[in-house]
Amino acid sequence: MGRFNEKKVLITGGTRGIGKATAEKFLAEGAHVVVSGRTQHSVDAVIEDFACPGLFGVAGDVSLVEDCQRIVQTALDWLQGLDVLVNSAGVFQPASIEDTDESVWRRIMDTNVGGSYFCSRAASDALRKNRGCIVHLGSESGINGYGGSTAYCASKGAIVNLTRSMAMELAPQVRVNSVCPGxxxxxxxxxxxxxxxxxxxxxxxxxxxxxxxxxATAAEIAAAIMYLASDDARFITGESLVIDGGATAGK
Ligand SMILES: NC(=O)c1ccc[n+]([C@@H]2O[C@H](COP(=O)([O-])OP(=O)(O)OC[C@H]3O[C@@H](n4cnc5c(N)ncnc54)[C@H](O)[C@@H]3O)[C@@H](O)[C@H]2O)c1
Structure with missing residues (x-):
């Protein structure tokens, strides 16, 4: 058991990559965790993989507002409350401006920004009640610009200021931070x-x-997410923590 004993945690995009590594760490530290993934198959696979009674899963598409609401409601029903929301669901689709038509733009923005926003919105009352916190997945691409990934960079830049604004609105009960990995x-x-x-x-x-x-490894990013969600970070809100092996430090 550990820092998150009996804490109630929802991780979107928790079936793979950074979200899955984060779920593993929360479970190891005593939390009850709900993971969401885009497909039922991905959810079933992670449940089978961890084989842990403290874990539950729900499938849904976070680019759809009604799915965000359903994912959060399912988590609230199973967990009976919420202490931590980690918004890790996201898509990366490198494409030139010429190749980024309306459907590519909307997929990236609706998933990366809309998903984080609408899951947080659906969870905000429960998080206020428990004096909980949100950790968003930004990116170093939300700080530096990269030609060939304009829509993705715009979506991650949005996360940085969504983090600040949400932190202002949900204070003092809820802390809101993000990690920005390379x-x-x-x-x-x-x-x-x-x-x-x-x-x-x-x-x-x-x-x-x-x-x-x-x-970076997914576990290294998960460790930073755990820190921001922990009591050690209780005076940190509105912050975006860059974890990029020095990439934004200079040349
Ligand atoms: N991997 C990197 O290099 C990197 C760097 C910086 C930031 N990030 C961000 O970290 C987050 C996690 O990335 P990852 O590397 O673990 O990716 P991944 O592709 O391994 O996992 C993504 C997860 O998001 C879920 N997902 C994707 N679209 C979804 C949708 N529409 N509805 C519901 N779930 C959906 C998938 O099911 C999966 O569980 C993303 O927001 C990503 O932009 C990743």
Whole structure:
């Protein structure tokens, strides 16, 4: 047991990558956790994988407002309250401005910004009641601009100021923070940065571009999420914590 003994936690996008690594850490520290994923198959797989009575899952598409409400309501029913919401569901779709038509733009914005916003909105009363907190998944791409990923960068830039504004509105009961990782070794990054279909080559190129000459692990980002959700961070709100191996520090 640990820092989150009996705490009630909802992690969107908790079936894979950073969200799954975060679920694992919360469970290890005694929390009751609900994970959401886009498909029932992904939810079933993570439930089977962890085989833990403290874990429940719900499928839903966070780009749809009604699914955000249903995901949060399912979590509230199962957990009987909420202490921590981690908004990890997201999509990365590198595309030039020319290739970013309305459907690409809407998919990225509705998932990355809309999903974080509407899940938080649905959870805000319960979080206020428990004096809980929210951790959003921003990105180093929300701080630096990258040609070829304008819509994604815009969505993650939005998370940084959504974090500040939500922190103002939900204070003093609810703390709201985000983490802004550089590249993390997950399926999202492997697929998104593949060079002519070669994922290893793509990741190798990414590693070389970082001052620390590597990318992050999902567990390293999960550790920062846990810190922001913990009592140790009780005076931190409206903050976006950059975890990028020095990428934004300079050249
Ligand atoms: N991997 C990276 O390099 C990196 C870097 C910075 C920020 N991030 C951000 O971290 C978050 C998690 O990324 P990851 O690397 O773990 O990705 P991932 O692709 O491994 O996992 C994404 C998760 O989001 C869920 N998801 C995606 N679209 C959804 C939708 N419409 N409805 C419901 N669930 C949906 C998936 O089911 C999955 O559980 C994302 O917000 C991502 O933008 C990732």
């Amino acid at each position: 590249v993390v070794d997950t399926q999202m990054a492997r697929e998104g940065f593949a060079i002519e279909g070669d994922q290893d080559k793509g990741m190798q190129q990414q590693r070389q571009s970082y001052p620390l000459k590597r990318v």
